[in-house]
Amino acid sequence: MSFQAPKGTFDWLPPTSEQVLAVREALVAPVRRAGYGYIETPVFEDTQLFARGVGESTDIVSKEMYTFPDKAGRSLTLRPENTASVLRAVLQHGLHNGRLPVKLWYSGSQFRYERAQKGRYRHFWQVGAEALGAEDPALDAELVVLGVQGFAALGLTRVRLLLNSLGDRACRPAYRAALQEFLRGLDLDADTRARIEINPLRVLDDKRPEVQAQLTGAPLVVDHLCAACKAYHEEVRSLLTASGVAFEDDPRLVRGLDYYTRTTFEFVHDGLGSQSAVGGGGRYDGLSEMLGGPPLPSVGWALGVDRTYLAMEAEGLLAGDTAARLQVYGVALGDDARRRMFLLVDELRRAGVNTDMAFGGKGLKGAMKGAGRSGARFALILGERDLAAQAVQLKDLTTAEQTEVPLAQVVDVLKGKVQ
Ligand code: AMP
Numbered sequence: 001m002s003f004q005a006p007k008g009t010f011d012w013l014p015p016t017s018e019q020v021l022a023v024r025e026a027l028v029a030p031v032r033r034a035g036y037g038y039i040e041t042p043v044f045e046d047t048q049l050f051a052r053g054v055g056e057s058t059d060i061v062s063k064e065m066y067t068f069p070d071k072a073g074r075s076l077t078l079r080p081e082n083t084a085s086v087l088r089a090v091l092q093h094g095l096h097n098g099r100l101p102v103k104l105w106y107s108g109s110q111f112r113y114e115r116a117q118k119g120r121y122r123h124f125w126q127v128g129a130e131a132l133g134a135e136d137p138a139l140d141a142e143l144v145v146l147g148v149q150g151f152a153a154l155g156l157t158r159v160r161l162l163l164n165s166l167g168d169r170a171c172r173p174a175y176r177a178a179l180q181e182f183l184r185g186l187d188l189d190a191d192t193r194a195r196i197e198i199n200p201l202r203v204l205d206d207k208r209p210e211v212q213a214q215l216t217g218a219p220l221v222v223d224h225l226c227a228a229c230k231a232y233h234e235e236v237r238s239l240l241t242a243s244g245v246a247f248e249d250d251p252r253l254v255r256g257l258d259y260y261t262r263t264t265f266e267f268v269h270d271g272l273g274s275q276s277a278v279g280g281g282g283r284y285d286g287l288s289e290m291l292g293g294p295p296l297p298s299v300g301w302a303l304g305v306d307r308t309y310l311a312m313e314a315e316g317l318l319a320g321d322t323a324a325r326l327q328v329y330g331v332a333l334g335d336d337a338r339r340r341m342f343l344l345v346d347e348l349r350r351a352g353v354n355t356d357m358a359f360g361g362k363g364l365k366g367a368m369k370g371a372g373r374s375g376a377r378f379a380l381i382l383g384e385r386d387l388a389a390q391a392v393q394l395k396d397l398t399t400a401e402q403t404e405v406p407l408a409q410v411v412d413v414l415k416g417k418v419q
Pocket residue numbers: 081112114119120121122123124125126255256277278279280281302303304305306307308
C-alpha cells in the first residue's frame with residue numbers, strides 16, 4: 001500500500017523547499033525591521049472564532065472550513081486564516097492594554113477546503129502582519145509599503161497593487177442599500193440572489209463573465225464614501241504616492257472576508273492565471289467588537305507564500321540555489337576511522353563548516369561517489385593507516401589535488417579554506 005498526500009496538498013522537497021524558506025524570510029524581513037513582533041497561534045481554534053470573525057456569509061465559513069469535534073465534543077476548526085486568531089490572542093492576553101498599535105507578524109499553514117487547482121490549495125502557507133489598536137492612514141500606508149518591499153526584495157517586478165476603500169459604519173449601510181437595489185434588478189441564479197441579501201458587496205467579486213457583464217453600471221463604493229472615509233483614503237493614497245509606491249485604484253475590489261472596513265488592497269501578479277492574488281489585506285475596525293472585545297481599529301495583510309513562489313517561477317527568479325551548501329564531506333574506512341570521523345565532523349560543524357559524511361558502511365568507491373554528489377568542495381578521507389599516523393587526507397574535489405593534514409590541524413586548515 002502506498003499513501004499520497006491528501007488532495008489539494010503537496011510536499012515541498014529539497015532543493016525547492018529551501019527557496020520557499022527564503023521566500024518566507026524575505027517577505028517578513030521588512031515588517032520585522034518596522035517593529036512587528038512574532039506571534040504564533042494554534043493551528044486550530046474554537047469554530048465560533050472563525051464563524052464570527054471571518055463571517056458566516058463568506059465562502060470560507062460556509063463551505064471551506066475543516067471543522068471537527070474533539071474527543072470532548074468541542075467544535076474545533078483548522079485555521080482558514082490567521083487574523084481572527086491573532087486578535088483572539090491579543091484580547092486574551094490583554095496586549096491591547098499596553099502601547100498601541102500592537103504590531104505582530106506571523107508565518108504559518110492555513111487550511112481551506114477549496115476546489116484544488118494550480119495556486120489554490122487546501123493547505124497553504126501565509127505570512128502576515130497586523131497592526132492593532134490605531135486608526136491612522138499612515139499605518140495603512142506603512143503596511144502596504146512594507147508588503148511592496150517584501151515582494152521587491154525577492155526581485156519580483158510584476159506585482160501590482162490594487163487599492164480601494166470600503167467605507168465604514170457611517171457610509172457603508174447607504175451604499176449597501178443602493179447596491180442591493182441595483183443587484184435585485186439583475187438576472188442572477190438563486191444562490192447569488194441570496195447573497196445580495198446577506199453580503200451584496202461580495203457579488204461584485206463574482207468572477208463569472210455572465211455576472212461581471214451585468215455589473216458594469218453597479219454603484220461604486222467610492223461614490224458613496226462619507227467625508228471622513230474620503231479624507232482618510234486620500235491620505236493613504238498620498239502617502240503611498242509620496243513613498244513612490246505605484247497603485248491602481250480599483251473601485252470594485254472587495255475581499256472575501258466580512259471584516260474589512262475602509263482601506264482594502266490586493267497584490268496581484270499577472271503570471272499566475274486565474275489565481276492572481278499573491279496577497280491582500282486591509283483595515284478591519286469592527287472585528288474586535290465582533291469577537292466581544294473593545295473597539296480596536298486595526299489593519300493587516302496576509303501574503304500567500306506558495307503563490308509568491310509561483311510568481312517567482314513565472315519571472316524566472318528561482319535559478320539561485322539558496323541551500324546551505326555543504327563544504328566538506330567525510331569518508332572513513334574501518335570502524336575506528338569511522339568513529340574518529342564522526343567526532344571530526346561534529347567538530348567541523350561546531351566550527352561553522354557545513355559538513356556531512358558517508359553513512360551506511362559504503363566502500364571507498366561508493367563513499368567517494370557520495371562526496372562528489374554532495375556538492376562539497378572538499379573530501380576528508382580517513383583510513384586506518386591515516387588514523388595510526390594521526391593524519392587525514394584532504395582532497396579538493398574541484399582539482400583532485402590531495403594533501404595530508406595532521407588531524408589536530410584539520411579543523412583550522414578547513415576553516416581557512418572555506419571562508
Ligand atoms: P486571503 O486570506 O484570502 O485574503 O488570502 C491572502 C493570500 O493568501 C492570497 O492573496 C493568496 O496569495 C493566498 N491564498 C489564499 N487562499 C489560498 C489557497 N487556497 N491556496 C494558496 N494560496 C492562497
